[in-house]
Amino acid sequence: MLNFIVRRVLLMVPTLFVISALVYFIIDLPPGDCVTSQIDELLARGDADALTRADELRSLYGLDQPLWLRYFEWVGGIFRWDFGLSCQDTVPVSELIGERMALTLIMESATIAFIWIVSFVIGVYAATHQYRMGDYVASFIGFVGLSVPNFLLALVLLYVGKVYFGLSIGGLMDPEYIGKPFSWGKFVSVAEHLIIPVIVIGMSGTAGMIRRLRANLLDELQKQYVVTGRAKGLPPMRLLIKYPLRHAINPFVADIGGLLPDVISGSVIVSVVLSLPTTGPMLLGALKTQDVNLAATFLLFVAVLTVIGMLISDLALAALDPRIRFGATSEK
C-alpha cells in the first residue's frame, strides 16, 4: 500500500511541472503584456508621461527579462509561498489569493459532498424502486441536470431570485462579515450563501452519478447471489448493504476522477455568473489583463486540486478494492 501511495505521489510531480510550464507560456503567448493595457488606459486618460512609466513598470514586474527566466523565478518562489507580483494592483499574489482559495476549496468540497450524498441516496432509491414514480422523478431530474448547462441555470436562478424574491444571490457571505476574522456567524452566513452555488455546480455531476449508480446497482440486483440471499431470508436492507451495494459503489468512487475536473470547471464559470469571491472571477480578470503571475498561480492551484483529488480517489479505490492494490487496473 505504501509503495502504491509513494508511486502515485511521485507521478504527480512531473504532471504538475508540465502543467505549470504549459500554463505559464500559454498565458504569455499573445502579443503585449499586462503593462500595455495599463499604459493604454493611462494614455486614454490623458496622462502624458505614461510612456516613461511603462519601462519603470516593466522592470518592476520583471517583464524585461526573458520568459523562461520569469517562469523559473515564479516556480522557485512557489516553494517559499511567494508567487510574484500581481500586475493589476502591484501587490504580491499571495496576498490576493488567500481567502479566495480557501472559499473555493470550501465550495468545491461542499459540492463534491453534495453530489455524493444526494446521488447516493437517490441512486439507491431509484434502483431499488425501478419503474416506480420515484424512479421516474429521479430520471427526469437527472436528465434536466445533464442537459441544462450550469451557468445558464445560475443565470436563470439569479434572475428568478432577483425578480420574484427580491434577493441577490451573489456573494458568499453577508456584507458585514467581509474581511472579518473567522467566527460562527461568518460560518453560518457562508453556509447559507453556499446552498445555491453548490446545487447549481453539482447538478450535472449529481445527474451523471445517479444514472451510473442506478445502472450499476440494477445490474448487481439481478445477479443470482441476490436471489439466493433473498431466498434464504436475509432482511432486504441488510442484503442490499452487505452485497450488491458494495459492488456498485466501486465505480462510484472511481468516478471522482472524472467528477473533479467538471466540478472545478463548473465552479469557475458559476462563480463568475454569481460573482462569488472565489478564484473564478479573479482568474478571468487576470487572463483578460494578461496578469501572468496571478493567472498562472490560479491555474496551478486548480491543477494541484485536481491532482490531489485524483490521488484521494485512487487511494479510496485501492482501499476498497484489493484487485487495484495488487496492480490490476480498475475497469471503467
Add this chain to the structure above:
Amino acid sequence: MTDQPATPPSAPQSGRTPHFVSQEKWDPYVAERLTAEQEKYYMAGQWKLMWWRFRRHRPAVVSMIFLALMYLSTAISEWIAPYDLHSRHSAYIFAPPQSVHLFHEGKFLGPFVYGLKTERDKETLQRVYTPDPTKPMPLRFFCSGAPYEFWGMIDGTFHFVCPPEGGQFFWLGTDRLGRDLFSRIVYAARISLTIGIIGITLSFVLALVLGGLAGYYGGWIDSLVQRITEIIKSFPHLPLWLALSAALPVTWSPLVIYFGITIILALLDWPGLGRAVRSKLLSLREEDYAAAAQMMGAKPARIIGRHLLPGFMSHLIASATLSIPSMILAETALSFLGLGLRPPITSWGVLLNEATDINVVAVNWWLMLPVVPVVLVILAYQFMGDGMRDAADPYA
C-alpha cells in the same frame, strides 16, 4: 403423472378437452423457410439494421428531425430573419417582445401586431413601450423587406416574414442597440451550430490519427499518447479553455478567432475519442483477419483504414455525436465570459454576453431568450446521441 391413463379417454368425462392432433401433412422445413419480411431483415446490411434500430427510439428520431430543421435554417437564415443581423433601430432600444395577434375587436384579421407607443418614465428615465391597440398592423409574408447579402454574396430582399408597412416587428424584443433579437438568434445559430460540427470533425481526425497510432503500434508512441491524454483529461477544461482563448491575439480578425476557438475546443476534446480508438484497435489488431491482411503485405494505413476502423466506426460516430453538445456549450460559455467569439461574429454565447448584468436582465427579461435554443439543441443532441449509441451495435 403415473396415474394418468396410457391412452386419452375418448369422451370428456374427466372434464378435459380431447387431445388435438392435426391431420394435415407436416412440413419439417417450416421453421427454416423465411418470409419476405424475414428475408429482408436477414439480408440487411449493418447500416440498414442500425437505421431500423434507431427508428424505434422515438425521442431520438424527433430530435434528429429537430436538429435537421435547425441546420436547414442556418442555410437560409437571411430568409427567416425579418431584419439584418446588425440593423439598429435607435427609436426602439430595449423594446419588449411584440405578441402576434389574430383577432382585432372580435374580427379575424390574420397575424398582426399592434404598433408600439414610446414614453419616458419620468422617474426611472427608462423608455416604456406600450402596444397601441387602436391600429392593428398586419404582418407581411413572403415579402420583400430589409436588403441583405445572401451568404455574403448575392443581394436579395426576400423574407418569409416582414415587419408591417410603417411599423416594426420585434417578435422577441430588441437589445441595447435596438437590434431585433429574433433575427440575431436566427443568425447566431449559424455560428453556434457549425462550431460544434467543425470542432468535432477536427477532434475526430485527431483522435483517429493519434489514437490509431497509439493503438496500432503500441510501444513508446502508445505511452506518449497515453500520458498526453491523461494530462488533458485530468485537467479541468474550462480554465484551460479560458487561458487558451485569452491567448488568441486581439489583433486577429473575428473569422480567424472563430477558427482559433474551434481548434482550441478540438484540442481539448480529442482524448476521450482517442482512447476509444486506441482500446478498440488494441483488441482488434489481434484478430485473425488483421493478421491475414498483414501477411498479405497490406500497409498499416490500409489495415487500419480498411479492416479495423469499419468494425467500430458506428460506435465512434455515436460517441462523437454525444460530445458535440459539450462543444456548443463550451463555445457558449467562452463567448458568454467575453473570451470567445467577438462581434461582429454572433453566436448564442455572444448574445448571452449581453445578459451578464443581472440588473439589465431583471428589467429586460427577453435578453435571456438565447438560452432557449441552446438548451433545446443540447437536449436534442443528447437524445439523438443516446439513440445512436443504442443503435450502434445492431447485432446486440
